[in-house]
Amino acid sequence: MRYLHTMVRVTDVDASLDFYCNKLGLEEVRRIDNEKGRFTLIFLAAPKDKATSAASRAPELELTYNWDPEDYTGGRNFGHLAYKVDDIYATCQSLMDKGVTINRPPRDGYMAFVKSPDGISIELLQEGAALAPREPWASMPNTGSW
Numbered sequence: 001m002r003y004l005h006t007m008v009r010v011t012d013v014d015a016s017l018d019f020y021c022n023k024l025g026l027e028e029v030r031r032i033d034n035e036k037g038r039f040t041l042i043f044l045a046a047p048k049d050k051a052t053s054a055a056s057r058a059p060e061l062e063l064t065y066n067w068d069p070e071d072y073t074g075g076r077n078f079g080h081l082a083y084k085v086d087d088i089y090a091t092c093q094s095l096m097d098k099g100v101t102i103n104r105p106p107r108d109g110y111m112a113f114v115k116s117p118d119g120i121s122i123e124l125l126q127e128g129a130a131l132a133p134r135e136p137w138a139s140m141p142n143t144g145s146w
Helices: 013-023 047-056 088-097
Strands: 002-010 027-034 039-045 060-066 078-085 102-104 111-115 121-126
Touching: 002 013, 013 027, 013 039, 013 060, 027 047, 039 047, 088 102, 088 111, 088 121
Parallel strands: 002 060, 078 121
Antiparallel strands: 002 078, 027 039, 039 060, 102 111, 111 121
16 A cells, blocks of 8 residues: 545635745646536645655645535545555455445545544555456445535
């Protein structure tokens, strides 16, 4: 397992970049604008992590700006933790065997979500290419929110 990023939703990109970059000292390493999804992702890294970030896209802070206004209450502005795993199916099966609910199963062989006991979403991503879809994951519905 390898730590990837932490996602935080922001309401003002300029104010957020001023804080995280100009004041805190992080540096923007990449940006993704998704017109269909109506959001922008801005990935930041600490200066000493830039080389690692460039090589492996980790460790980073992901700022998510949703283009449509939204009031973030109840911690919704904090999104999730993300980790890469060697085998997403084996990881999810192990978690299920230990009583963890798979909120978003890895139907695509690449991504799943679970929650901590405190309700923090954790994104699990397959290392490398997605695995071929397989049952029971391919037809497993979402459970709750993620």
